[in-house]
Amino acid sequence: MNGESIFWLPAASVQGRATDTLFFALLALSAFIFFTVLVLIVTFAVRYRHGSGAPRGEMPAFARREFEIGWTAATFFLFIFLFWWATTSQFATYDAPADAMEVHVTAKQWMFKTQSPSGPREINALHVPVDTPVRLVMTSEDVIHSFWVPAFRFKRDIIPGRLTQDWFQADKVGSYHLFCAELCGTDHSQMIGQVVVMTKPDYADWIARQPQGDDLATEGGKLFVQLGCAGCHGGRAAVRAPNLAGIFNREIPLADGNHVLADERYIRDSILQPRREVAAGFEPVMPSFAGVVSEDELTSLVAYIRSLRVSGTTGEAVR
Ligand code: HEC
Ligand SMILES: [Cu+2]
Structure with a gap:
């Protein structure tokens, strides 16, 4: 799902789409179980209502054993599968591809400073090329902050005294909100910015137009x-x-x-x-x-x- 709608935030990164797929799978599964249980409740309530002639004797043997074992095993394996799916998609965000573009992020009260090795310094903004893996190396100068780009489904805490790494790959050109997602002081709500995803030629142009500072x-x-x-x-x-x-x-x-x-x-x-x-x-x-x-x-x-x-x-x- 990546259509834009008033109900759904567009996804603009590979990881974002993977997260959405997982989310919808869980939603569909929950909905299926919810309606199954609902139908059973209503069916049984009507069938075995007071005074109905439905049989109330012993359960048939298969319902006591095979059925019980079957659904216990099925849900067990289903949960193992969900666990495997969610963990692998989470762990995949820790290991950036070797050729990823490296961006340093320093958070402080109340701004994000970003810098790619050859690019300019930016404040509350980050320009990246589309379809390119970007590895963020993040640290904080004061308290805990969190780098959150909802459209990428990307949120990682930034901890003082520690380097936190994570990566994303934007796959849709556009400008996306960047928020601090950790209450970090009076102006926490002002700690917002933009991640601008550009086509590769536009990005090269943009880099070339920046004032030539020192790398x-x-x-x-x-x-x-x-x-x-x-x-x-x-x-x-x-x-x-x-x-x-x-x-x-x-x-x-x-x-x-x-x-x-x-x-x-x-x-x-x-x-x-x-x-x-x-x-x-x-x-x-x-x-x-x-x-x-x-x-x-x-x-x-x-x-x-x-x-x-x-x-x-x-x-x-x-x-
Ligand atoms: C007084 C001399 C001195 C100064 C000044 C100094 N260093 Fe060192 N540095 C050393 C010695 C001796 C070691 C090896 C012992 C150790 O690991 O502490 C070392 C180790 C290191 C290492 C680990 C290297 C390795 O091979 O494991 C790094 C990195 C380093 N220094 C960077 C710096 C930087 C950057 C600065 C300036 C901000 C700096 N040093 C200033 C003497 C110095
Ligand atoms: Cu913050």
């Missing part, structure tokens, strides 16, 4: 110097600190013998709580930058570190 990684590179990271992590630093080139998505050995995947979560935590997971072979001398860097700055720093490659000739970090 995330370039901004992160500047911060890396300003905040003194380069003083330790740079090529000629006096302190022995890990070379950050190429660490992204690699397994990092830790001082406690464990290994950890250097994903965004790890890099973020390395900056905010460097003592928690210390890289093997290094002294825990890195200061915490919690309270020093904002969420936006963290996002840029992570983008910068992700963009670093090991230079083939000098072995140093280059972009």
Whole structure:
């Protein structure tokens, strides 16, 4: 179901349609059971009303055993099937395809700030191309918010101090409401915006028309110097600190013998709580930058570190 009507909100994403299909299947099933029970109640009420001549003796044997076993098993398997259906469609929203466009969302009282790696910064707006998987990497600067796009049937809480990821794929061009769905303070009701889904050519045009700011990684590179990271992590630093080139998505050995995947979560935590997971072979001398860097700055720093490659000739970090 995706027709527009006064009863039904249009669905504009692949996930939204899947959610609707599940919803209508449950509705149809509930309606079927409701009417079956209703018909049986009325039938029995009339047939066995006071004074009627209907037989009231023993139940036939098949109704006592086979019938009982049959409907118990049938409903059991039906519920298992519904559980499987609902869970798989829910879990599918956690694993974005590898080629998904990545968008960072920072929520704060009372706005959503969004940014795709090559696109501009937007406030209470997000432009995306149609038929393209979009992975949202979300965090909050203050309290719990929730990113809700009803037309995508997409709602995920955004939690301070944690990266929440989820993805959607819009399949219909248009402009859709974005709401905060978690009561987050006085102006919660003003925390609204638009997700604009554009055709791919329109989107490319739109990107080209944006004022050329720095991309995330370039901004992160500047911060890396300003905040003194380069003083330790740079090529000629006096302190022995890990070379950050190429660490992204690699397994990092830790001082406690464990290994950890250097994903965004790890890099973020390395900056905010460097003592928690210390890289093997290094002294825990890195200061915490919690309270020093904002969420936006963290996002840029992570983008910068992700963009670093090991230079083939000098072995140093280059972009
Ligand atoms: C005083 C020197 C120093 C400064 C300043 C410093 N670091 Fe570090 N950093 C280290 C050392 C030493 C380690 C390895 C021990 C550890 O994991 O805590 C490290 C670890 C890391 C790691 C984990 C790397 C790995 O291989 O596991 C990341 C990411 C990182 N730092 C990023 C940064 C960023 C970003 C900044 C600036 C905001 C910064 N560091 C500032 C010394 C420093
Ligand atoms: Cu909010």
